[in-house]
Amino acid sequence: MIEVSALTKRYGDFTAVRDLSFTVQPGEVLGLVGPNGAGKTSTLRSLAGIIPASSGLVRLAGHDLATDPVGAKRHLAFFPDEPRLFDYLTVRQHLAFVARIYGVAQHETISEPLLVELEIADKADQLPGELSRGMKQKLAIACGLLHGPKVMFFDEPLTGLDPLGIRRMKDSILRRAREGAAIVLSSHLLHLLQEVCSHVLILKKGEKIAHGTLTDVSAQFSNGEANVSLEEVFIRATGGSEN
């Protein structure tokens, strides 16, 4: 599970994330939303251990990210909006590399079905430069899933995917959640959140505006109206602007 308490991230005098606290239980999918510059990416990068938090506590699968970063990172997977791959490694070589880093014994028994599931088995000997954007995204996902992470962070997971890819990505996220992973995803696509997320956290200028299940958050901003869309909730919660 993911436990975040009083997380703050500052860049010099600028505070990107202020005093953020929330918990994501196994099986839950938390959608992180907010206008541009709300601090979503800073939050995700702090949670994934890419940048150190200025203050606050982050525990991933029971490991304190500040004091036991290696232990915490054994259980997490981070999927950036743009797949970060190594130019000179084929699909199969990417998986061999990641398996060694995470110490995944007999990784072939995991990676081969994973490649089939993600429909890139026939590209196993190709380099990233020979893959389409969607295929690269799938490879990044395969690398992230190889060690069976309990905690996952997705930054704009649907960027650049075709409709079929979007459907598969949604199914994949839901399947991992059903298998017990705690997932946080950041996206501007509110329909994705509506379909995939069990919880939502709205950020604005680095601060938490609302947090809870989709029903709770909708109720908080519906002003008693029925069937208020998440888009309307978002606009009301953020005041309809970035500032």
Next chain:
Amino acid sequence: MLGALLYLRLTSLKNLLLSRLRRLKQPKYLVGAIVGAAYFYFVFFRRFGRALARPHPMPRGLALPALPSFDVLPLIATGGALLLLIIATFTWALPTARPGLAFTEAEVAFLFPAPISRRRLIHFKLLGAQVSILISALFFTLVSSGWSFLGGGALIHTLGWWIILTAVNLHLTGATLTVTRLIDGGVSTARRRTVVLGIIGLASAATVFSSWSNTPFFVPGEPEGRGPFAGLTDLCGYLARLLDAGLFHWLLLPGKWVMAPFLSVNGTAFLHALWPAALILVAHYFWVSRMEVSFEEASVATSEKRAARIARIRGGGAFSAAKPKARREPFRLPALGRPELAFLWKNLLSTYPLFHWRTWLVCAAIILVGVPWIVRHEELKGVAIGICIISAVVAAYTLLLGPQFSRQDLRSDLGNSDIIKTYPLAGWQVVLGELLTPTAILAGMLWLTLLAAGCALEPGVVQLSWFTQGVRVFAGLGLALVIPPLCLLQLLVPNAAALVFPAWFHATRQRTGGIDVMGQRIIFVFGQFLVIVLALAPAVVGAGLIIFATQWLVGLSAAVVFATLLALAVLIGEIWCGLWWLGGRFEKLDLATELRP
């Protein structure tokens, strides 16, 4: 319409200059600008000022100090014309696909769908090129201000360079469009190459054939009995006469006309030389501007390739335009074991296939068989000494410059730092793993040079009383042991620079220049050299003292062993400190923030 395109060019240029000036508010650029300006002043401007102050009592063709009796200007004109001919030949012969005019992606997006004719787009390209041509002409004027054999003044040189560069630009544009038209018309690459290279080859053969008998080795009046290869002066004179004969004379004539204004010794000569050059420029302009070729598709492909290449360089990738190819793994990587080796495996995949342990073994075998064979033959003693000298020079270059070229480490992986930082590894493990590949490559090369020198340096080859077999063996083994940590230490410095000053490092990786970026590069090189000297000093001084203090007691061979152990201890200690510190830096690194302007 052309006004709008001109507005785009001039506004872009103005904004570029303003942004360059604005970034001087950041100390890293300001310091870089100061160092860059100082470099320019001391290397070029001071000399340029002196050249301007110096009167030019120019007879035509001021002589080079090394060639006191030889008029070099005709040779320079011929050589320049030959270079232009070679450039033109490559432009016509090289392209294998439809070459496109180089537009940026933004220009493609805005201009191609706009109601602008092809002819105007070509004019836009020509006008746009003028900005860089003018800047280049000024820069080359500064560089050529030190050429003592040149006559004329700064204005003549600037205008001369402008004419040369504009002619080259116009010819490249015209050739690009014409080759595109030829390909569209079904003319194959092989056929085009055959025609182009055939013309040049025939002209060369005809010239050489006719000149061999007709071009005298000696000019009347010169002392006879000297062959054309007796001295540099004779050789230059002969070459100038050879290239000025037969069909080659006519092939080189346009190039000579283009070169002539630059080589003019005074204003009158310049005006005389101007009209043939202007004729060439005008003819080229009409050729280019009258071409009706659908270059858009090829230009879109060119711009995409260019954008991808820039993105790859900005991400820390290679400058090379070559497309990566899938390769066989350098060794089998089991899933369990030290994770640092995974980086060695990964980064070896990104190097040339040549860097493989089998290659090293083959080279070592050749050295082990070949060099002792040479040493055994007394008549080849000079070759053995030559091997020692060459090995020493190659080793010195590998040690000093190797870390700048072998960059399969953090410097190439900075773009992936976000993902690497999510791995369950301590920072020092990542840094160590990343450094293993260039360390292995450099150490392999140094070991080969050491092996070659060690085999060639038989005690019989060098007449030194203290250089015994024992000293040779122990010194060789000691150096072999010290080489890997030495390489690792060397590599720590540029990687530290990339981690500690990522913005500086990133700025120096950009192809876009500026005097400030050039200054940053100078500071980087100087800083690296200084840090390496400081880091090596304790090991070198300590090892020297050990040898000096103990050789009287235990003999030189044993003293070398002790010195090696001390040097190893010092180097490993420094490496451990460096890895620990850099690991911490890597864990805290936020590249996105560091690169924010």
